[in-house]
Amino acid sequence: MRNARSATVLGRLLAAAFLVCLLTGLYSHFLQEPASWMRFPTSPVWLYQVTQGIHITAGIASIPLLLGKLHAVFPQLFQHPPVRHPVQVLERASIALFISTSVLQLVTGLLNTYQWYPWPFPFKQVHFALSFVIIGSLAVHIAVKLPLITRYWRARDSYDADGRFVEPSGELDPARAEHEAVRELARMRRDDAPTSTSTSTSQPAAAVHSAPQPRGLVGRVTRWIDDAREPERDPARSRVSRRGFFGAVGASTVGVVALTAGQSFTPLEPLNAFGPRQRGIGPNDLPVNRTASAAKVLETAMDPDWTLTIAHGERTMAFTASDLEAMAQGDEHLPISCVEGWSQTARWRGPRLVELMALVGAPSDRSLRVTSLEEKGGYRVMLMGPEYANDPTTLVALEVNGGRLDIEHGYPARMIAPGRPGVLQTKWLSLIEVI
Amino acid sequence: MTRSSAVPAVPSSSASGSGATGRGVRVARAVLVVVGIALIGLGGWVLTETVSPTRYGGLLVWLIGAVIAHDAIIAPVVAGIALLVGRTGRRISPAVLAIVQVGIVLGVVLTLVVVPEIIAKARGPKNDTVLPFDYGVRLGVAWLVVVVLTALAVVAWTVLARRREARRAA
Numbered sequence: 001m002r003n004a005r006s007a008t009v010l011g012r013l014l015a016a017a018f019l020v021c022l023l024t025g026l027y028s029h030f031l032q033e034p035a036s037w038m039r040f041p042t043s044p045v046w047l048y049q050v051t052q053g054i055h056i057t058a059g060i061a062s063i064p065l066l067l068g069k070l071h072a073v074f075p076q077l078f079q080h081p082p083v084r085h086p087v088q089v090l091e092r093a094s095i096a097l098f099i100s101t102s103v104l105q106l107v108t109g110l111l112n113t114y115q116w117y118p119w120p121f122p123f124k125q126v127h128f129a130l131s132f133v134i135i136g137s138l139a140v141h142i143a144v145k146l147p148l149i150t151r152y153w154r155a156r157d158s159y160d161a162d163g164r165f166v167e168p169s170g171e172l173d174p175a176r177a178e179h180e181a182v183r184e185l186a187r188m189r190r191d192d193a194p195t196s197t198s199t200s201t202s203q204p205a206a207a208v209h210s211a212p213q214p215r216g217l218v219g220r221v222t223r224w225i226d227d228a229r230e231p232e233r234d235p236a237r238s239r240v241s242r243r244g245f246f247g248a249v250g251a252s253t254v255g256v257v258a259l260t261a262g263q264s265f266t267p268l269e270p271l272n273a274f275g276p277r278q279r280g281i282g283p284n285d286l287p288v289n290r291t292a293s294a295a296k297v298l299e300t301a302m303d304p305d306w307t308l309t310i311a312h313g314e315r316t317m318a319f320t321a322s323d324l325e326a327m328a329q330g331d332e333h334l335p336i337s338c339v340e341g342w343s344q345t346a347r348w349r350g351p352r353l354v355e356l357m358a359l360v361g362a363p364s365d366r367s368l369r370v371t372s373l374e375e376k377g378g379y380r381v382m383l384m385g386p387e388y389a390n391d392p393t394t395l396v397a398l399e400v401n402g403g404r405l406d407i408e409h410g411y412p413a414r415m416i417a418p419g420r421p422g423v424l425q426t427k428w429l430s431l432i433e434v435i
Numbered sequence: 436m437t438r439s440s441a442v443p444a445v446p447s448s449s450a451s452g453s454g455a456t457g458r459g460v461r462v463a464r465a466v467l468v469v470v471g472i473a474l475i476g477l478g479g480w481v482l483t484e485t486v487s488p489t490r491y492g493g494l495l496v497w498l499i500g501a502v503i504a505h506d507a508i509i510a511p512v513v514a515g516i517a518l519l520v521g522r523t524g525r526r527i528s529p530a531v532l533a534i535v536q537v538g539i540v541l542g543v544v545l546t547l548v549v550v551p552e553i554i555a556k557a558r559g560p561k562n563d564t565v566l567p568f569d570y571g572v573r574l575g576v577a578w579l580v581v582v583v584l585t586a587l588a589v590v591a592w593t594v595l596a597r598r599r600e601a602r603r604a605a
Contacts, residue, residue: 241533252544256548
């Protein structure tokens with residue numbers, strides 16, 4: 001099971017998961033910190049709910065995949081001598097960087113969903129910076145291993161007729177071995193093409209036991225271990241052990257995903273045993289992230305003289321809660337989608353933002369600066385691009401799930417727009433400025 | 436996706452070969468190395484732009500700690516257990532070993548993911564809707580389910596294997 005084919009199979013699954021994490025992560029990042037020219041889709045309304053759910057779920061799935069991949073290649077850590085070829089300096093350095101950054105990324109990412117931060121550095125900034133280092137070191141690693149990856153891309157090129165792994169023939173020097181691997185594959189294909197498979201399988205099978213083995217004490221230990229697993233030389237047994245390995249990685253990947261992803265995806269909701277959030281739990285049947293007491297708005301939000309001020313240049317209007325209630329009310333099903341992965345669609349009710357903007361004569365191509373009653377906090381002030389400000393589904397919500405907004409959900413009024421992260425759905429609204 | 440371009444021209448090229456790994460592979464490797472190093476550089480630059488230098492020491496300790504935690508603790512323990520199981524289990528059918536292995540790995544991975552959750556819950560979440568469950572009890576139940584399912588799978592496999600053998604003997 002510890003061979004280049006297993007490493008290739010797990011490696012490409014892991015690379016796919018990491019790429020998905022990178023792309024969905026970049027989308028989430030730019031939604032929160034857009035360049036001024038960036039515009040985002042407001043439809044489908046569940047777009048961010050899905051991309052961020054996938055981001056967290058793919059990250060969780062990467063935990064067993066990474067452990068399995070590292071397990072499959074673990075003995076190579078002790079190869080002796082540690083460096084046999086200049087290419088290997090690059091190879092080992094990129095692997096060291098990849099392992100340290102990706103293990104840290106998965107650990108801190110998981111703990112972030114539990115809102116537990118035991119490390120001495122800022123999560124968000126480091127998570128963002130490390131994502132590039134991970135993909136970069138992965139690219140270098142793939143570059144070094146590319147001949148082996150292509151050699152063992154397909155199962156039928158990797159095992160002989162008896163199910164034995166076909167080692168790459170060639171020198172002990174792995175750089176050479178990789179080089180050899182591609183030439184050998186080409187030879188096999190050439191042999192395959194005109195004649196039957198009988199000739200091509202017999203030749204590589206002879207190379208089965210010529211695998212590069214570590215030398216020295218480590219080599220002796222490795223051989224003792226291999227002797228302990230001698231039965232696996234039997235192809236039937238080794239096939240079973242391989243299936244057991246992939247079964248274990250597969251079952252644990254499916255297991256962790258199935259038992260946590262219900263916080264993000266409706267079909268898995270009944271299985272949500274270990275998700276850090278559960279849909280339907282909280283005031284208004286909706287989970288809460290930042291509470292009113294943490295935001296220090298318990299008094300200002302309950303003030304009977306509260307007004308929502310809307311400013312467009314010189315033109316300023318103040319709306320009391322009853323003014324807003326007296327307006328035409330829009331009803332929308334929109335998800336609240338947290339960057340931590342959980343999400344829940346709720347029924348929101350309140351005046352449509354476009355109608356409020358029309359009252360102050362705001363042109364449709366303008367952005368908005370929205371300020372909360374919060375005294376401080378990273379999301380006290382939120383910028384909203386024209387694509388959200390003009391979307392008819394964007395509401396200044398007064399009600400959710402059939403009841404007046406709970407103070408934890410932003411009483412007296414909050415913003416709810418389609419396809420945005422929860423942190424940008426500003427609660428306890430105070431001021432909307434056209435900019 | 437890279438297969439067609441990465442594998443050297445197979446059928447018609449001369450048997451002697453140029454000794455090269457193939458042009459496609461060489462180009463792909465060069466592109467990957469350049470892109471990879473550029474991305475690493477970008478990550479480093481983003482880090483210096485957004486994170487205060489006073490935090491670098493702590494980050495470095497955690498990065499090194501991550502490697503140590505895996506390479507010096509998790510991996511050797513797993514390798515040791517696999518070895519012990521392999522040596523003691525030589526008389527047990529390999530399929531039964533494989534089934535048991537699937538069960539153990541599933542349970543251990545669930546434990547790895549859920550134990551930090553139990554600790555985070557014990558430390559006190561910010562509000563009641565964060566970590567709403569009793570994750571310790573749920574983890575116990577999960578282990579129970581895994582053990583029962585594994586046992587059922589082993590029994591089922593054993594019965595089927597015996598029947599198969601009996602049929603072969605008859």
